[in-house]
Amino acid sequence: MTGIEEVRKILRDLGIEEELLHDDARLRTDLALDSVDLTQLQVELADRFATRVDLWTEHDYTLRQLADTVGERLPGAGVSGEYRDRGWWRPEFLDDLVLSTRVHAGHRAALVGGDRAFTRAELEAAVSGCAARLAHTGVRPGENVLVQLPNQVQIVVLVLALIRLGACPVLALPALREHELRPVLTALAPTALAVPARHQRFEHLRLAEKLRERHPSVRTLLVSGITGPAGGRVSIDDLVQAADPAPADPAPAHAVRCPSDTALFLLSSGTTGAPKPIARTHEALGHVIRTSAAVSGLTPESVFLAVLPVTHGFAFSSPGILGTLACGGKVVLAAPDDVAVAMALIERERVTHCALTPALARQWLMARATPSGRDLSSLQVLQIGGARLDESTAVQLAGAFDCRIQQVYGMSEGLLNFTRLDDSPDVAFTTQGRPSSPGDETLVVDHEGRRVTDGEIGELLVRGPGVITAYHGDVAVASFTADGFYRTGDLVRRHPSGNFVVAGRLKDVINRGGEKIPADELEALVLAHPGVRAAAAVAMPHRVLGEVVCLYVVGGDEGAPPLREIRKYLEDSGLARFKLPERLVEVPALPLTAVGKTDKARLREDISARLEAEG
Numbered sequence: 001m002t003g004i005e006e007v008r009k010i011l012r013d014l015g016i017e018e019e020l021l022h023d024d025a026r027l028r029t030d031l032a033l034d035s036v037d038l039t040q041l042q043v044e045l046a047d048r049f050a051t052r053v054d055l056w057t058e059h060d061y062t063l064r065q066l067a068d069t070v071g072e073r074l075p076g077a078g079v080s081g082e083y084r085d086r087g088w089w090r091p092e093f094l095d096d097l098v099l100s101t102r103v104h105a106g107h108r109a110a111l112v113g114g115d116r117a118f119t120r121a122e123l124e125a126a127v128s129g130c131a132a133r134l135a136h137t138g139v140r141p142g143e144n145v146l147v148q149l150p151n152q153v154q155i156v157v158l159v160l161a162l163i164r165l166g167a168c169p170v171l172a173l174p175a176l177r178e179h180e181l182r183p184v185l186t187a188l189a190p191t192a193l194a195v196p197a198r199h200q201r202f203e204h205l206r207l208a209e210k211l212r213e214r215h216p217s218v219r220t221l222l223v224s225g226i227t228g229p230a231g232g233r234v235s236i237d238d239l240v241q242a243a244d245p246a247p248a249d250p251a252p253a254h255a256v257r258c259p260s261d262t263a264l265f266l267l268s269s270g271t272t273g274a275p276k277p278i279a280r281t282h283e284a285l286g287h288v289i290r291t292s293a294a295v296s297g298l299t300p301e302s303v304f305l306a307v308l309p310v311t312h313g314f315a316f317s318s319p320g321i322l323g324t325l326a327c328g329g330k331v332v333l334a335a336p337d338d339v340a341v342a343m344a345l346i347e348r349e350r351v352t353h354c355a356l357t358p359a360l361a362r363q364w365l366m367a368r369a370t371p372s373g374r375d376l377s378s379l380q381v382l383q384i385g386g387a388r389l390d391e392s393t394a395v396q397l398a399g400a401f402d403c404r405i406q407q408v409y410g411m412s413e414g415l416l417n418f419t420r421l422d423d424s425p426d427v428a429f430t431t432q433g434r435p436s437s438p439g440d441e442t443l444v445v446d447h448e449g450r451r452v453t454d455g456e457i458g459e460l461l462v463r464g465p466g467v468i469t470a471y472h473g474d475v476a477v478a479s480f481t482a483d484g485f486y487r488t489g490d491l492v493r494r495h496p497s498g499n500f501v502v503a504g505r506l507k508d509v510i511n512r513g514g515e516k517i518p519a520d521e522l523e524a525l526v527l528a529h530p531g532v533r534a535a536a537a538v539a540m541p542h543r544v545l546g547e548v549v550c551l552y553v554v555g556g557d558e559g560a561p562p563l564r565e566i567r568k569y570l571e572d573s574g575l576a577r578f579k580l581p582e583r584l585v586e587v588p589a590l591p592l593t594a595v596g597k598t599d600k601a602r603l604r605e606d607i608s609a610r611l612e613a614e615g
């Protein structure tokens, strides 16, 4: 049992809820009701850990801090002190880091989206007002709130307001559906869901109502695109821009926050099964934001165009929206699917930085091939990440947009590699960069965990001030080594420049234009179809998206169901649309490896050969 589990068990034995630990007000109230016996907890901890800890101080503990204090032996926990000593972790809160008007003048433009624009002072005021109104709707510090909103200014204000309040936003892609969301709701028990009423022809509100029925933790629906409150629904537009003066500041919430608290949750794109919650603390995410902003060349003059979904770490905090705001720059929001609008915004807002996936970058290239007369000369840096960028696309992009191409190879778990803006074009076009954090330790290892010689291919492991050492709830412990390194599941080799080149992956995931599809999740659902005896999902090359899903199926007596039926079946099962297979190949049996596993390498070769034969 890890230290954190031991503390958790003690709490359980004493009947103390974990959340009470970092909620001063609730803790004291409950004490008055005599439901938490701090002295008994102190005695138990001293006994179990042979350490004295004074719980009757001003300090409000989270579970992790408590485990740290009593001699926590969690992998990687011992280095926290070093991260703080070296200034990598600072005593700061994300909302203050991002919104400060002490460092950057309040009259400067901060956020633009649709027909709305905020200066820094207005954004700061909107966030404080929204935090206060959220408190009035009953959202309390320490609670989780699932946020599944598209790229509109409301999401930026809402997320920062939740953080200011001491509640934890859980950022979920708008593309996720019931199948992906339900395990997240089970794991994090959010008290509110923030959704658009309808987005891209999907009725989010209807799904949110269904989820609320099934998950009793959910009290409130925060909805954009509706007017006025009704039936436990609160209009996000009212929260963000109500004309009335904001109710009193939620000061008590502010007072109990601690920089090592979870500021927000990201969701892992998942190597297996459901997305796993990733808790990001103020101090660790602050480090990620500062270091990634520095290598991206962000300054107060920078203008960042967010076209990738804001609820993904790449656009949100790598350095993205939060990094740009922290540097005093301006953020412009646009939908991912409209290249023409993006080009118009670059011209109008004098955009300097933009983050794209290779798939989106290819669409931008195609659009650029037709002269539009747009002046894109402000563009300085195109950051490309989420999937491997090929050299030819990189060269074409640099030419067509006359700007620097910066490759970003990162993951929600916290490692971010960037090519540097002064890397030679050769290095910038052919490698996926090196860590932005000076504190990251990286290892390239073989299948037995031994370091490979430089230049050879192996799995990348990483430990550092921005990288998590466990998933929330300590699930998928095999993703971490005993000494706290995160196993990326990616195969890389070190380039002579010191940068990494991504050479493949160990994890069984299909990377569809930057959106990840765990093969086992898809296969399990397909197998539940009565007409399917066996199924295997593999990546099939695609000209624009890089990879899409090809499904190999062994059918029942009637033969395999057609692709259309399988797609409908999966969608009806609540699976996100981007995970639906693009092609189905019926086979009499799946090929097996010597140890009896499905031979996916052979299936990938097979589909490539079929595509080639089809020309």
Ligand code: AMP
Pocket (backbone or CB within 6 Å): 268, 269, 384, 385, 386, 387, 388, 389, 407, 408, 409, 410, 411, 412, 413, 432, 488, 490, 502, 505, 516
């Ligand atoms: P996510 O957590 O959704 O950002 O996905 C992280 C994963 O995406 C990484 O572990 C890689 O497998 C993949 N990935 C991200 N960026 C790149 C890149 N520049 N080149 C190749 N793969 C990448």
